[in-house]
Amino acid sequence: MALPDFVMYEEEYNKLKEVIERLKEESGSKIVFLVDKNGQQIAGAGELGNIDATSLASLTAGNVAATDGLAKLIGEKEFSLLFHEGERDNLHISIVGKRGILVVIFDNKATLGLVRLRVKKASQELEKIFDLIDEKAKKQVGDSENFESPFAEITEDDIDKLFGDI
Amino acid sequence: MAFINHAAKEINCKIVYYGPGLCGKTTNLQYIYTKTAEERKGKMISLATETDRTLYFDFLPIDIGTIHGFKVKFQLYTVPGQVFYNASRKLILKGADGVIFVADSQEERFEANIESLENLQENLIENNLSLDLIPYVLQLNKRDLPNVVPVEELIQELRYKGEPYFEAVAIQGLGVFETFKACAKQVLQTLR
Structure with a gap:
């Protein structure tokens, strides 16, 4: 298979969350989201209640994937930044490491320059945390004799029950 | 992943x-959407053309x-079936944990099914995935139409590795959940 499953534990989650909370504050933006390139939401900060985070994550990933395809078509490795300007709110989308996408939503209380600056700083920190997550996953694969997946004990019956009321 | x-x-x-195009992929999702309780589903997003053909996913x-x-x-995704959207299809397969192939049972779409299956295999390989390894289910859709190819014939041509297959009439919901559950089950089994 291409990539192993993406496994995230509480420790790394809290670290990621801390970085994006800080990014939100320091950049004066409304919402910051961290999603993975496959469209899964990893963490968010800000007024999340007003937004459909699942849709946002999948559309962002689609958008980045399409832009990535365009980059390759013209011989670029990637376009690491996407910016969408709206009447009220703006979207700043950037790629973090191999698997992350950072989405910042901000209005006219923040400036694009400041957002870009803070995103750059936060991206470096996030990348380090992603590396930690990867290292942990690799260690577990190497140590597979002692590591038991939390789902090792899932039975056919458990799976059947899941679908009972769908 | x-x-x-x-x-x-x-x-x-x-x-x-x-x-292939117009085989009923979107119809499968629409049926699942309408029959799933509010608290268990999110918003369904369709990026489609003005004539309701899937443009992206x-x-x-x-x-x-x-x-x-x-x-x-x-998270259920469909790809755009029309031949010329191949670049988009490749992108959507990225990170897939399971694939459902929806075949159009009509005689005139027989070749289109075969081409689409070959295209699926090519695109999986480009994503470092493979039909041999990925959880996979085959759905034979549009069984209610008069000009359908017999099931045995379709199976012989389209069944790739002994995967489960289901006859379906997605527009009426027949076989839709069975197909989804069979694939989801395989995906969960791989987590063990």
């Missing part, structure tokens, strides 16, 4: 519906319940 989030106690998996997030304390969520 499933996303196992120990902090949020969630497992997120991605299933992609593949198949359809997306439907579903929450199927809890297993060993983890919330199990599936």
Whole structure:
């Protein structure tokens, strides 16, 4: 298979969350989201209640994937930044490491320059945390004799029950 | 590639519906959407042309319940079936945990099914995936139409590795959940 499953534990989650909370504050933006390139939401900060985070994550990933395809078509490795300007709110989308996408939503209380600056700083920190997550996953694969997946004990019956009321 | 989030106690998996143009991929998702309780589904997104043909993808997030304390969520995607959207199809397969091939049972679409299946295999390989390894289910759709190819013939030509197959009339919902469940089950089994 291409990539192993993406496994995230509480420790790394809290670290990621801390970085994006800080990014939100320091950049004066409304919402910051961290999603993975496959469209899964990893963490968010800000007024999340007003937004459909699942849709946002999948559309962002689609958008980045399409832009990535365009980059390759013209011989670029990637376009690491996407910016969408709206009447009220703006979207700043950037790629973090191999698997992350950072989405910042901000209005006219923040400036694009400041957002870009803070995103750059936060991206470096996030990348380090992603590396930690990867290292942990690799260690577990190497140590597979002692590591038991939390789902090792899932039975056919458990799976059947899941679908009972769908 | 499933996303196992120990902090949020969630497992997120991605299933992609593949198949030739107008075979009923979007119809499968629409039926699942209409029959799933509000609290278990998110918004269905369709990026379609003005004539309702899928332009990029359809997306439907579903929450199927809890297993060993983890919330199990599936994200269902369709690809655009029309031949010239291949670049988009390739992108959508990225990170897929399972694939459902929706075949159009009509005689005149026999060749289109075969081409689409070959195209699926090529695109999986480009994503470092393979039909041999990925959880996979075959759906034979549009069984209610008069000009359908017999099931045995379709199976002989389209069944790739002894995967489960289901006869379906997606527009009426026949076989839709059976297909989805069979694929989701295989995906969950791979997590063990």
